[in-house]
Amino acid sequence: MVGYAFMGAAHSHAWRTAPRFFDLPLAIEMTALAGRDAERVAAAADKLGWNSVETDWRRLVERDDIDLIDICVPGNLHAEIAIAALEAGKHVLCEKPLANSVEEAERMTAVAEAAKAQGAVAMCGFSYRRTPALSLAKRLVDEGRLGEIRHIRAQYLQDWLTDENAPLTWRLDKSKSGSGSLGDIGAHIIDAAQWIAGSNVTGVSAILETFVKERPVGGDFVGLGGHGGADGPKGPVTVDDAAVFTARFDNRAVGVFEATRFALGRKNAMRVELNGSKASLAFDFEDMNSLWFYDSADGPNSGFRKIQATEPEHPYTGNWWPVGHGLGYEHAFTHQVVDLANAIAAGEQPTPSFADALQVQRVLAAVEASAADDSRWTAV
Amino acid sequence: MVGYAFMGAAHSHAWRTAPRFFDLPLAIEMTALAGRDAERVAAAADKLGWNSVETDWRRLVERDDIDLIDICVPGNLHAEIAIAALEAGKHVLCEKPLANSVEEAERMTAVAEAAKAQGAVAMCGFSYRRTPALSLAKRLVDEGRLGEIRHIRAQYLQDWLTDENAPLTWRLDKSKSGSGSLGDIGAHIIDAAQWIAGSNVTGVSAILETFVKERPVGGDFVGLGGHGGADGPKGPVTVDDAAVFTARFDNRAVGVFEATRFALGRKNAMRVELNGSKASLAFDFEDMNSLWFYDSADGPNSGFRKIQATEPEHPYTGNWWPVGHGLGYEHAFTHQVVDLANAIAAGEQPTPSFADALQVQRVLAAVEASAADDSRWTAV
Amino acid sequence: MVGYAFMGAAHSHAWRTAPRFFDLPLAIEMTALAGRDAERVAAAADKLGWNSVETDWRRLVERDDIDLIDICVPGNLHAEIAIAALEAGKHVLCEKPLANSVEEAERMTAVAEAAKAQGAVAMCGFSYRRTPALSLAKRLVDEGRLGEIRHIRAQYLQDWLTDENAPLTWRLDKSKSGSGSLGDIGAHIIDAAQWIAGSNVTGVSAILETFVKERPVGGDFVGLGGHGGADGPKGPVTVDDAAVFTARFDNRAVGVFEATRFALGRKNAMRVELNGSKASLAFDFEDMNSLWFYDSADGPNSGFRKIQATEPEHPYTGNWWPVGHGLGYEHAFTHQVVDLANAIAAGEQPTPSFADALQVQRVLAAVEASAADDSRWTAV
Amino acid sequence: MVGYAFMGAAHSHAWRTAPRFFDLPLAIEMTALAGRDAERVAAAADKLGWNSVETDWRRLVERDDIDLIDICVPGNLHAEIAIAALEAGKHVLCEKPLANSVEEAERMTAVAEAAKAQGAVAMCGFSYRRTPALSLAKRLVDEGRLGEIRHIRAQYLQDWLTDENAPLTWRLDKSKSGSGSLGDIGAHIIDAAQWIAGSNVTGVSAILETFVKERPVGGDFVGLGGHGGADGPKGPVTVDDAAVFTARFDNRAVGVFEATRFALGRKNAMRVELNGSKASLAFDFEDMNSLWFYDSADGPNSGFRKIQATEPEHPYTGNWWPVGHGLGYEHAFTHQVVDLANAIAAGEQPTPSFADALQVQRVLAAVEASAADDSRWTAV
CATH class of the missing domain: 3.40.50.720 (NAD(P)-binding Rossmann-like Domain)
Structure with missing residues (x-):
């Protein structure tokens, strides 16, 4: 490693x-x-x-x-x-x-x-992708439960840069990180949206914004952010603080994406919602063991169901604890290793492949190009 | 009347x-x-x-x-x-x-x-505007509790057109309604966002989409939608089913708006969230008596508070029931009449004035212009 | 009147x-x-x-x-x-x-x-009973959706007496009100539980508690409570501040009830939950337009559904607004009048009859008797 | 081990x-x-x-x-x-x-x-006890944030025995498990309630109930429960399916406890709520990374705050991931080992000691004695 x-x-x-x-x-x-x-x-x-x-x-x-x-x-x-x-x-x-x-x-x-x-x-x-509730979302879409997908809305909201004196880490240096919230967290929701929907983004219109242009060099790191010295030297922030964009998908769905580290109070709100002609689903990482699912087949007594994605029948969870005993952030990494090991042994391509990741990269590039040109519609 | x-x-x-x-x-x-x-x-x-x-x-x-x-x-x-x-x-x-x-x-x-x-x-x-929880949101912003506002995200999600055979009502006829989800429900969130933030939209980049191009003429109306005859004659839908756009505000905030009648399972999810440098607030009409408020002054034990906007000290609610005894949709109309009567008697201009509403109209027009020109950035 | x-x-x-x-x-x-x-x-x-x-x-x-x-x-x-x-x-x-x-x-x-x-x-x-979501709960039970009911838990939590200087109103005077939280709010959850379950309480074991024994005479009333003068004369509180009891029902279900005006932060949390062999349902008046329903028939993807009880097919709501446009506290009183007028015109007995209310009264009396005798099990 | x-x-x-x-x-x-x-x-x-x-x-x-x-x-x-x-x-x-x-x-x-x-x-x-959100609850009480505690309500709701053909495991055999829901899950909420409140239960009035008297011997185990053969031999269930009791604490608080494996739809709802004279807190393990906290010091804009107990300042979480990246069920066991190792090295008594656990055992025994004698009030 x-x-x-x-x-x-x-x-x-x-x-x-x-x-x-x-x-x-x-x-x-x-x-x-x-x-x-x-x-x-x-x-x-x-x-x-x-x-x-x-x-x-x-x-x-x-x-x-x-x-x-x-x-x-x-x-x-x-x-x-x-x-x-x-x-x-x-x-x-x-x-x-x-x-x-x-x-x-x-x-x-x-x-x-x-x-x-x-x-x-x-x-x-x-x-x-390997968070059980998101894997379950993918399964429901693959089973055709949603029908035709009309809306995809995805947000990744964090708040660790809200403090103007949070220090200038490598994540704020374009030469190392490539971009800011866009590549760091926006990439996650782009990948999740495309993967779950089984459909690629075909074009975008974007805004990138850097709210705080300079930040203290050094400072204590705590978690992702931390507290810098307000009086010390500052250096330029060379990446975006927030990325928002509209999008179209090749399945005709309309998408809205928002990635930011300035959504005060939202700690790790990685959210995806899909609205289909037959059903909808919604996920928020801040309640990571649940998947919300609305099935119009339930008739007038339909409602978003809070599925606790911890059943033996759900992806991955049968190997862990009894139902309702939630998993945490790191479990997805363990599942990633499991699937990778299985793919290697079987001589199969694990997913996401580099080609899948390249498609995400193309969306990131289109977002940057659109934002640099006054939100011009940019094909992926 | x-x-x-x-x-x-x-x-x-x-x-x-x-x-x-x-x-x-x-x-x-x-x-x-x-x-x-x-x-x-x-x-x-x-x-x-x-x-x-x-x-x-x-x-x-x-x-x-x-x-x-x-x-x-x-x-x-x-x-x-x-x-x-x-x-x-x-x-x-x-x-x-x-x-x-x-x-x-x-x-x-x-x-x-x-x-x-x-x-x-x-x-x-x-x-x-006269829903107590939204009036309270405005009050908190006016008191300076949020600090500098960085993000405004507003959604108005309904689902009554998801059924492809929902009938062709006047709301789907551009000659009567002017536009679809944009003017009907998008106008509400544009007004709410500008009013609460105390800041106007300066430009937008938009997508308008009509998912279902034709619908049955006639049919039974139930609520806003209803069930049309799948086999009868159809007429063209001449308005948008969904409107999504990014925006900038004159206070430098970045905005994201989404209005749709195809968000299956979302019945009347009129939502507004503002993230400031000191505090955030969030509202969803589906839980209309609550305002969520995150105050960073609460330190490490901060969290979004579910304020039940039914206290005697809250806007309008002291004239109704004891705390926790929620109000309904129509109360806002009653409050509108109260404020209008008071303004007339005092010889003052009630709000929103036609000038306020004209500003909303300009945003609607900019959205339509942008959408018609491939999401081009369009100043308001 | x-x-x-x-x-x-x-x-x-x-x-x-x-x-x-x-x-x-x-x-x-x-x-x-x-x-x-x-x-x-x-x-x-x-x-x-x-x-x-x-x-x-x-x-x-x-x-x-x-x-x-x-x-x-x-x-x-x-x-x-x-x-x-x-x-x-x-x-x-x-x-x-x-x-x-x-x-x-x-x-x-x-x-x-x-x-x-x-x-x-x-x-x-x-x-x-005429809150649409609770009427819907009753309908689901009557349709046999829950199967055999095993648990009934009901709470009515308020907090307007938490302040030790809240004034001594008639609701705290046994000669007028009969009892405190028990008769005022406990009666509501006893009635709701028996009515929805279609089963009567057969016995109870209870605690009544008065946390604050004396309160200011006079003072300003605001809502149910208010602020009394801390320094003025005080009078004795002659009713219970809180009532908690276990119960058995004639359908073999086990019950737990709690009524209090000292649950700080709970404003009007009138809650009922029933767990059956096939399905469960839960209601909280603080989100009064929703009914939570868990149907085991949904299989591994079951989850509590948040039904917005505002559909045209739901009790009463078709006469009001479109779906998702919530009703308020007072609507139940309007529905009560509607049902009463219909019963009078039809020459039928409206419900709850005085006989139904007498059954509630007997539970209240059993609770008081049990509490007065060291929680002894007391048949209704 | x-x-x-x-x-x-x-x-x-x-x-x-x-x-x-x-x-x-x-x-x-x-x-x-x-x-x-x-x-x-x-x-x-x-x-x-x-x-x-x-x-x-x-x-x-x-x-x-x-x-x-x-x-x-x-x-x-x-x-x-x-x-x-x-x-x-x-x-x-x-x-x-x-x-x-x-x-x-x-x-x-x-x-x-x-x-x-x-x-x-x-x-x-x-x-x-070592779930970060519950450790934080304890800290807030120890800091005096709640004032005088009036109500303690604790539930541990599961549903894995709802199926009448769930197999007869060792947990349903009194000779091995001692009791059913009472000792298995009721013990957890008794310990949590006493520990967080810093106060012991002094007496109880209880009901124990076994809804399903016989279950299939053998059968497949899945998680805690599983599916038995409906047609095969059955054996007697010798423990309680549900335990409900009222309680008094030595700080004058009134308690209500409920432990069951028949609350259909509740998977691992280990819940504790305390209402004090100044603040309240509530926890539900099904959303294990959050602590709900209501502080009356926030005035009319008070509301239950959803604290994401994942901040560096919160118990244990600084050693794991950034804020909002939730932990899972097993982390509490890791924290238990950490605290035990530290206590051993420091020559100190780790908590809970056997004496603390003995106090819980006495409550369990009082519950059984009360239930066996018609809910008679039983001192601990």
Whole structure:
């Protein structure tokens, strides 16, 4: 694994936990952790449970005892690492967004497709897909329960930048993160919407906004945000604070998307709602174990049902606890590892593939292009 | 009063009820009801409690025993009636949207301003403003509790057109209604957003969509929609089924709006949320007696509070029942009458004025222009 | 009508409004209002819309132009008025609880049954039955949707006495009100539970508690409670502040009841939940237009559905507004008048009858007896 | 660790995970797993990650390489194992309820107190205490935010026995489980209520009910319940299906408790609400990352706040994910291990102690005694 921050901890937990709750066709060894700072990577490996360390990710690519490379670093490094790993015949799990540009994502996808012929598979870490309630949403759509889909509305609302003195982290530096709320959280709802609806975005009209143009350099990090010094030096915020856009899908649905880190009081409100001709469904990550489902077949006594997606029949949950004993954020990462291991063993392409992630990347690029040109309608 | 359908019943109830719960400075007489069909207007007057009837609204304008004309007919008739009434020195309460075009609305506003000098006042019936929880939202913003407003998201979601055989009513005929979901329900959220935020929309980028192009002529009406005959003749739907747009406000906030009658399961989800630098608030008419308020001053134990807007200290509610004994949809109309009567007696301009409603009309027009030109950014 | 306080206003509104929204078989005349204080009753009649006044309720009984007497005074006066009215051949609508003792309630019921033979009907005002969502709950149970009912839990939680200086009103004086939270609000949930379940309470084990033993005399009334002077004279609270009890029903269900005015933050949380072998339902008056319904027939994707009880097919709501346009507290009183008028015209017994209310009275008495004897199990 | 079923999996996960997210003062070794069936215990040890196995728990007590014994077996075995372990100088973590009788619990508590002097500590696994939102509730009460507590209502509602053919598992066999819903889930809400309120139950009046007297022997287990064969042999259910009781606390609060496995649609609704003179709080495990808090200090704009108990300042959550990224059921077990390890290292008594659990056991016994004697008031 490369990287050991927020995502590194989540992924490590997943590798450690998956075989304890699921019967996997492969044995998992947490072989090596890579990071540039020798001391810090050693401490992280000890904490997170990795057997060895490297200070150069290239060493992971070279080592014969490593079959898969898990990339948990900022987006500007994804392409180089993923391509090297795939070309060396390693399987790759790469955090989202796939890359910081469509061009990089296209190259990665091309390499992934070539590597697949050699037996190495690539997967992009849109982890929310494996939240049981969202997997259930996908299942209901695939079963045709919704009929023709007319509306898709998706929001990802956070508030950790509301404080004007929250510090300038790498997530606010375009050279590392590629974009702000758009790529970080907007990418999740674009992927979720397209995946659940089984339909791609064909065009967008967008606004990107940076409410706070400068922020303190340094400062204490707490969670994603933290508290910077109001009096110290400041640096420029080079990414968007909020991204909002309308969209059309190839199934004729009309979409509305909003991603922001300034929705005070909304902590991790990753929301998706689909309205079909026969049924509707709605999800909010702040109540992540529930899926709301409205079925017009229930007649005048229809109403949005709060399905607790914790039944043995629901995706993934039968391997955990009894009904109503909710899962948490990190479980989706464990399920991602489970599905990846199963796909590798079966010689199948895990999803989302790099091609799926490339489609998301194209939407991100269209949003940026539209926003840069006065919300002009931009085809994907 | 002119008109006696859905709005006519609501307005009649308001005129009848206002003096029973509020101390008004004026006596209210429900003098006359006008409608074209003599038999039906007589039956309606009897049912709704009007003392006389006319089959031509012009008679109301002529009668000396009438001081105020309440206009509850489709939008294509608003301008003519309102202008005649104001020019005759009558006060006017006109249903929303003010008109079917900016040009009409401008003329009406000009006449209203002239009439005001003569002592006749004009008000537009954006009744939701008087829902206590929304009035409370406005009060909190006016008190500065939200700080700088960054996001405004407003939705008006209904589902009564989801059935492809719902009948072709006047609300789907552009010549009468002017537009579809946009003017009917979109106008409400545009007005509410601008009013609560104390800020106007400066530009939009919009999509209008008509999902079902033809519908049965005739059919049974039930509520707003109903069930048409699937096999009978059909006529064209000439208005939008859904309107979605992004917006910017003159306070720098970014807005997202969505109005639709195809959000299956959402019955009357008129929703407004504002995120500020200090606090946020959210409202959903489906739970109309509550206002959700998040105050960052509460520190780490902040959370959206469900304020039951039924306290004696809250707008309007002290005149009704004890706390927690919720009000209904029609109460806002009663409050509208109360405020109008008070304004007339005090010689003040009631709100929303025709000028306020004209601003909404300009946003509606900008949305239509943008949608007609591939979502081009359109200034208001 | 006798009485013109909180209930008087609600009843007046109902008599005034019922014929405007429902087709009634009888014409309603609001003939006379009675109250002891000539000046205040005259003002109230003017405000509430009554055509004449009397300072002695006995005059209402004597007047030939009065067909029905509506009793909205404290419980200690119910028996005398209702009996006199029924014996004079008037129909009676009597506020709940029916009386302040089982003995009174028995006498009233006997007179009501005799009067019925003479064509005068009696009804007790358990108005919550006519809240559409609760009427829908009853319908679902009657249709057999719940199967065998195992649990009934009912709460009526208010908080207007939490303040130790809330004033000593008549509701806290046993000689007038009979009991405290038990008869005032507990009676409502006992009636609702028995009515919806179609089953009577057979025994109880109870606690009554008075948290605050003395309260200020006088003080300002606001809503039900208000603010008394902390330094002025105090008088004894002679009723319960809270009543909690377990119960058994004749359908074998186990019940839990709780009524209190000290549940800080719960304003009017009148809640009923039934769990059956096939389905469950839950209601909370704080969201009065919704009924939550869980149907196990929905399989693994079951979940509590939030039914917005505002459809044309739902009880009463077809006469009001389109779906999702919620009703308020007072609508149940209007529906009560509608059903009473229909029953009178049809020569049928309206429900709840005095006999139904007597059954509630017996539960109240059993609760008091149990509480007075150390929670001893007490048969009803 | 002894036992490897539902609780065994949860505890194993906790031991494995605690050092990865928390800095512990002790190293954790998962040394040995004990169970009677050699083959099954070996498979479980492999799956759950234990280094060795024993087929007799007494071997764990004898082994020198074991410092702590974690007891995850049915209640009838707790006393023997815990006493032997403590007497051998091992620390003990024992699942709840502590025992199947007060007598056993008293003996265990006496041994635990003696062992403490020898440096071995004992803790009972009321894991819900470590759910962050409930820990936050406790903190708010300890800070005096609630004022004088008047009402405590606690429910634990499940529905896995609603199906009359759910199989007869050990949880329905009194000789193993001691009691039914009472000890299994009622114990949790008794502990939570007493702990959060900082006050003990002093007396109860109770009903225990067994709705379904016989159930299929065998059958498939799924989660806690499952599907038995309707046609096969049946055996007697010897425990309660539901337990309801009223209670008084030594702080004068009035309590209502309800534990059942027949509340159809309620999956794991472990709920606690406290109403104080200054504030109220409410929790429902079905939305386990939230705490609802009503603070009357907020004045007329008070309302129950939905606090997402995921802030860095909240108990435990700073060691996991950013705000709004919810935790799941098993995290409480991890926190339990963290606090136990810290207590052992510091030479302090972890909570809940066996004495705390004995108090719960006394309440359970009083409930059973009251129910057996017609709900007679029974002092604890």
